[in-house]
Amino acid sequence: MSDSATGKSAALTFDLKARCSTSKARASTLHLPHGPVELPIFMPVATQASLKGLTPDQLEETSCRLCLNNTYHLGLKPGQAVLDAIGGAHKLQGWHHNILTDSGGFQMVSLLKLAKITEEGVRFLSPHDGSPMLLTPEHSISLQNSIGSDIIMQLDDVIQTTSPDAARMREAMYRSIRWLDRCIAAHKNPTTQNLFCIIQGGLDLDMRRECSVEMAKRNTPGIAIGGLSGGEAKSDFCKVVDTCTSLLPPLKPRYVMGIGYPEDIVVAVALGADMFDCVWPTRTARFGNAITRYGVLNLKHQRYSEDFGPVDEDCSCTVCRPKDDNAGLAISRAYIHHLAAKETVGAHLLTMHNVHWMLSLMRRARQAIVEDRYPDFAKKFFEDYFGDKGAPGWAVEAMKGAGIDLAGGASP
Amino acid sequence: MATPNEATLPKEMLSFVLRHGEFSKAGLRLGQLIIKGRSPIPTPNFVGSTSRGVVPHVTQDVLSKTTRIPAVYIGLEDFIEKTPPKAPILRQPSGKLSSKLRDFIALPSDCVAILGARRVPALDCPKQNTNTAISICTSVGFQSLELDDYVKCISELQADITVGLADVVTTEAISQKRLEKSADRTHAWLRDTLTPRLDDPDSQGPLFAFVPPLEPHQQSFYLGDLADDYKKEITGLSFLSPETAASLQKDLEALPRLCLSDPSSPQNVLRAIRLGNDMITVPLVNGASESGIAMTFFFDSIPDGQDIPLGFDLLATPHATDLSPLVSGCQCYTCTKHHRAYLHHLLSAKEMLAWTLLQIHNFHHIDVFFQQIRNAIEDGTFEEKAKAFSRAYDSEMPQSLGQGPRTRGYQAKSVGGGEPKRNERAYGRLEEHARKLEEAESGIATPEAELDALDLQKQGLGEVQQ
Numbered sequence: 001m002s003d004s005a006t007g008k009s010a011a012l013t014f015d016l017k018a019r020c021s022t023s024k025a026r027a028s029t030l031h032l033p034h035g036p037v038e039l040p041i042f043m044p045v046a047t048q049a050s051l052k053g054l055t056p057d058q059l060e061e062t063s064c065r066l067c068l069n070n071t072y073h074l075g076l077k078p079g080q081a082v083l084d085a086i087g088g089a090h091k092l093q094g095w096h097h098n099i100l101t102d103s104g105g106f107q108m109v110s111l112l113k114l115a116k117i118t119e120e121g122v123r124f125l126s127p128h129d130g131s132p133m134l135l136t137p138e139h140s141i142s143l144q145n146s147i148g149s150d151i152i153m154q155l156d157d158v159i160q161t162t163s164p165d166a167a168r169m170r171e172a173m174y175r176s177i178r179w180l181d182r183c184i185a186a187h188k189n190p191t192t193q194n195l196f197c198i199i200q201g202g203l204d205l206d207m208r209r210e211c212s213v214e215m216a217k218r219n220t221p222g223i224a225i226g227g228l229s230g231g232e233a234k235s236d237f238c239k240v241v242d243t244c245t246s247l248l249p250p251l252k253p254r255y256v257m258g259i260g261y262p263e264d265i266v267v268a269v270a271l272g273a274d275m276f277d278c279v280w281p282t283r284t285a286r287f288g289n290a291i292t293r294y295g296v297l298n299l300k301h302q303r304y305s306e307d308f309g310p311v312d313e314d315c316s317c318t319v320c321r322p323k324d325d326n327a328g329l330a331i332s333r334a335y336i337h338h339l340a341a342k343e344t345v346g347a348h349l350l351t352m353h354n355v356h357w358m359l360s361l362m363r364r365a366r367q368a369i370v371e372d373r374y375p376d377f378a379k380k381f382f383e384d385y386f387g388d389k390g391a392p393g394w395a396v397e398a399m400k401g402a403g404i405d406l407a408g409g410a411s412p
Numbered sequence: 413m414a415t416p417n418e419a420t421l422p423k424e425m426l427s428f429v430l431r432h433g434e435f436s437k438a439g440l441r442l443g444q445l446i447i448k449g450r451s452p453i454p455t456p457n458f459v460g461s462t463s464r465g466v467v468p469h470v471t472q473d474v475l476s477k478t479t480r481i482p483a484v485y486i487g488l489e490d491f492i493e494k495t496p497p498k499a500p501i502l503r504q505p506s507g508k509l510s511s512k513l514r515d516f517i518a519l520p521s522d523c524v525a526i527l528g529a530r531r532v533p534a535l536d537c538p539k540q541n542t543n544t545a546i547s548i549c550t551s552v553g554f555q556s557l558e559l560d561d562y563v564k565c566i567s568e569l570q571a572d573i574t575v576g577l578a579d580v581v582t583t584e585a586i587s588q589k590r591l592e593k594s595a596d597r598t599h600a601w602l603r604d605t606l607t608p609r610l611d612d613p614d615s616q617g618p619l620f621a622f623v624p625p626l627e628p629h630q631q632s633f634y635l636g637d638l639a640d641d642y643k644k645e646i647t648g649l650s651f652l653s654p655e656t657a658a659s660l661q662k663d664l665e666a667l668p669r670l671c672l673s674d675p676s677s678p679q680n681v682l683r684a685i686r687l688g689n690d691m692i693t694v695p696l697v698n699g700a701s702e703s704g705i706a707m708t709f710f711f712d713s714i715p716d717g718q719d720i721p722l723g724f725d726l727l728a729t730p731h732a733t734d735l736s737p738l739v740s741g742c743q744c745y746t747c748t749k750h751h752r753a754y755l756h757h758l759l760s761a762k763e764m765l766a767w768t769l770l771q772i773h774n775f776h777h778i779d780v781f782f783q784q785i786r787n788a789i790e791d792g793t794f795e796e797k798a799k800a801f802s803r804a805y806d807s808e809m810p811q812s813l814g815q816g817p818r819t820r821g822y823q824a825k826s827v828g829g830g831e832p833k834r835n836e837r838a839y840g841r842l843e844e845h846a847r848k849l850e851e852a853e854s855g856i857a858t859p860e861a862e863l864d865a866l867d868l869q870k871q872g873l874g875e876v877q878q
Contacts, residue, residue: 049757053764055474056749078732078757085733086753094750305500318473329472329518334500338464338491338516342551342820344764345466352471 007251009221010191011150014251020374023402024245024272027369030253032150033192034090034098037066038366039253039274042265042358043100044282048073049093051355052282053348056095061318062356063363066098066150068277071143072107076127080146088148100151100277102257103140103198106158117157119175137182141195145188153224153257154183156198161232161240169202176200176226177214184218196255198226203236205243212247222253225273229258238267238398245272262291262361266381267395269365270374270402281358285350288340290333291357293384299336299350307333317356319349375404382406426573426618426647428668428690439658439688440789445668447572447618450524453482455668455690456789457782458681460484460775461532461698464551465491465517467775468698469767469817476520478745479775483524483572485672485693486513487531488565489548489557496561502568511570511617526670527571528650529562529578532693533674541579543597551820563605570617575650575670577601578622594624595634602638606645620648620670623656631659639663654684654692677808678709678722678781682798685785696809697778701770704759704814706738707777711784714800722805725812726770731756744776745769759814767817 007014013031020026028039044051044059045068051059059067069089078092086092089099108115108122115124121136137155144152156179157172159165180197187195197215201207215223225244228237241256248254253274259265260278268276281291288300292312297304299311310320311333321328331349339346361381368377378399382391391399391406399406430443445453460467460481467475467484475481492499504512514525530548537547537554545556559577566574579597581590602621609616621642626634638646639661650670651657657669671689675681675696684692700707705723726738737747738755746755746769758766788794 048761048763049754050761050763050765053469053768055745055765055768057477057745058471058474073761077761078753082732082753082757086735091735092754092757094754306503308503308505327473327476330515331472331518332504332516334504335465335516335518338500339466343464343466344469344767344817345471347764348469348471348768 009194012194012221014253016251018370018372020369021372022375023270023404025269025369025374026272026274027366028274032066032098034096034150035065037098040269040362040365041066041275042260042362043068043275043277044355045277045279048077049089052286052351053344054351056093058352060097062352063359064355066100068100068102069147069149070107071101071140071147072104074147075104075143080143083146088146090148099149101144101147101149101153103153103155104135104143105140105155108135121155137179138186141183141186145193149193151194151196151222153196154180154198156200156226158227161202161227161230163202166204169204170207173201173207173211177211180215180218194221196220196222196224198224198257199244200227202227203232203240205239208240208243209247212244216247216249222255223248224255224257226257228256234392234394235397238271238394241268241271241273242401262358262385263382263392263395266365266378267398270378270399270404281354282351285354286347288346288350290336290350291354294387295385299333300340304333304337309333311336311353312357315353315357316360317353319353378404379406428648428666430666439686440794441688441690442786442789443668443690445690447524449521450572451522453524454786456685456785457482457691458778459526459670459691459693461693461695462486463490467771469701469764470771472518472520474768474772476522478772480779481523481775483526483691484519485526485528485532486571487534488527488529488562489531489550492557493550493552495555496565502565513569513571524573525571526573526575527566527569528575528672529557532672533695536582546577546579559601559604563608567616573618573620573648575620576605576622578624580624580652591626591630595626595630598622598624599634599637602642606642609645618647619645620650621646623649623651625651625653625656628659632661635661635664654687654689657688679802679807682801686798694778697774698771700809701767701774702816703812704766704770705810705812706770707774708739709781709805711781711788711797711801714797714804717804720805721810723810725810725814726752726755727759727813738773739777742773742776744773746773
């Protein structure tokens with residue numbers, strides 16, 4: 001389905017633009033059915049076909065061209081019949097750019113503690129009326145075909161990476177491979193929707209290696225590394241990403257699922273990953289937290305009640321931009337403090353800012369890769385973001401493995 | 413045609429041009445409110461009500477790009493959890509020509525800012541007003557606002573229009589004596605608000621005098637005083653009840669009138685206009701949007717029929733796959749970019765964007781409604797159309813299934829205990845799931861392997877049955 005020599009498949013072209021000469025970081029352009037996106041990329045999560053109060057135009061203004069929808073949520077509401085009648089999720093939400101959907105399996109396991117996984121699929125009780133339900137690989141793909149997302153994910157057998165049960169982990173890894181085969185067979189729209197496989201295997205690097213090789217054989221247009229962001233140690237997370245990317249074909253996008261803290265992304269990019277998603281930037285916005293160059297600020301704190309500066313001085317988002325710069329709003333930290341947790345607009349403004357900030361971080365990272373100065377970029381990021389605290393140990397260690405010495409300070 | 417208004421002071425900051433003519437006989441007025449630096453506002457027109465400085469659910473960029481709200485009303489009580497001068501808004505850095513209030517709330521430059529002491533509609537406070545202070549409700553509880561502090565605040569904040577402090581009594585049974593006291597206090601407060609301005613009227617923004625709801629004879633006494641003493645200093649009048657507009661004496665006619673009421677229906681808006689109100693607050697727009705209602709009434713081409721609904725509930729099931737706009741032919745952002753099915757989905761999924769998109773539509777709709785009203789006044793068809801409107805449409809906004817956002821303490825208060833919880837519980841909603849988990853683990857409800865997988869799959873994901 002995919003030509004790994006050129007990075008082309010039926011509904012996607014992966015165009016590798018530049019590589020970092022020190023680390024495994026890469027800059028590329030991914031051509032998708034609803035337009036090109038630049039990698040590395042952060043994808044905000046519009047769980048139920050809406051990004052937490054932002055209009056599609058506002059989301060577009062953050063420069064987002066690829067966002068997530070959750071299959072499980074859209075399967076519940078509005079449901080497959082409605083999606084079919086409307087003609088998919090793009091039409092539902094008035095979004096003319098790309099959408100990626102997950103398989104629905106993760107929500108089932110994380111939200112519904114009642115799920116039970118068998119070879120057929122995930123058995124669970126309906127959150128609506130408690131009746132027994134089954135999500136199979138075929139059903140997941142059928143739902144994602146109805147959603148019409150540009151990138152769809154295979155159903156995988158997700159278990160906590162920290163699970164001590166190695167036998168169960170191995171079973172889940174092999175089952176995920178078998179389910180990928182069922183997903184590929186069930187996928188009705190390979191020329192308009194890109195099915196990504198998901199590498200499983202917990203924190204066992206041998207298992208991850210075996211899975212990477214097996215998955216790569218299936219030659220899907222893109223490859224995801226799954227099962228992370230489940231509470232494992234950050235150093236373990238880095239080892240898994242590093243191990244997988246070393247085995248994966250170079251001309252395919254690599255997506256690390258559920259990763260979204262800025263520091264995690266900056267490290268994972270150095271380890272050769274291209275795509276990331278996380279609800280954290282938007283969820284934390286609703287709690288009054290603003291991401292800035294110098295770390296996360298909780299604007300609900302009293303100390304911001306008379307801070308009349310912008311949320312982040314360097315930020316060029318609609319919220320932070322001065323009025324004379326392309327109709328910026330010049331909204332102060334003090335006013336966000338005034339609104340936070342009281343008016344929905346407070347959440348909307350910080351959501352706009354945080355999404356814009358994440359996308360701008362990715363743009364700067366990409367630019368640094370293209371100009372072959374990613375190590376300096378990463379050093380500067382950690383210096384600013386962590387300040388006197390210094391970069392966390394796991395990041396220093398992982399970056400050292402990628403050839404970047406964070407402790408050494410940015411070169412002039 | 414245009415009669416420049418003598419009472420306009422200071423002239424360069426605000427002027428009101430009333431167009432006299434045949435339409436003024438029934439109390440109907442057409443005019444234009446011109447405020448320095450803002451677009452002229454043709455009257456009658458509406459005023460959006462804000463909460464903590466925002467039109468609920470509408471960020472400032474969306475406000476300027478997708479709505480044409482000519483003016484918003486802002487209650488000072490939303491900003492003074494800390495007693496002035498400690499309130500953060502008063503420390504907002506601001507240039508000489510700009511307003512601290514506008515800068516703090518980032519209000520788009522084409523929207524007029526009207527500042528008063530209380531929100532509209534205001535919550536009743538348990539404590540009585542005193543001779544020098546009113547009771548207010550802030551997000552941290554009931555407090556007092558001293559007249560002196562109010563005067564300092566309004567001078568600092570420099571709204572486009574400020575409403576004088578009023579001793580408003582809201583209890584239903586109100587004694588004659590209390591009414592007189594209310595008139596006396598409001599009168600004295602107006603004097604004390606204006607006195608510091610006499611030295612330097614240009615440095616102070618336009619002030620609208622508050623006219624309390626009084627019995628007719630007291631009203632004329634109070635207004636007579638007003639006309640004699642302060643005609644030059646007052647740039648407009650403001651009241652809580654639309655009826656007050658009809659009781660004004662002749663020599664105050666040229667002043668613009670701001671009605672801070674809460675009309676429950678468009679019929680009440682029409683009534684307020686007929687009584688001669690120029691600018692009218694319309695909290696019903698926010699209310700409709702939060703309950704998932706799209707407004708659909710028009711003052712032009714009023715349909716034949718009876719009990720035609722004024723709007724419709726998008727959570728109601730027929731809209732689930734309906735790709736048509738909320739109102740056919742509507743030019744608003746919501747109707748041109750989205751469809752009923754999306755609004756239905758957002759409401760059903762309790763996504764905040766539902767309220768935003770409905771606010772965009774409903775504010776556009778009320779703007780069109782007022783435009784049609786002004787046209788009707790102009791061409792002499794207002795009375796006829798108002799009758800047809802009342803005949804054709806329901807007298808109340810429709811009921812809805814939508815729950816709206818969580819209610820905050822400054823938006824609603826307990827009416828004496830015992831009433832049901834206003835908000836759905838935010839935490840512990842998964843307890844039901846936990847109970848099911850327990851059942852599942854005990855083997856009662858877990859789907860067992862002997863259940864046929866194909867049958868199970870047919871049941872789908874557990875979609876909510878419509």
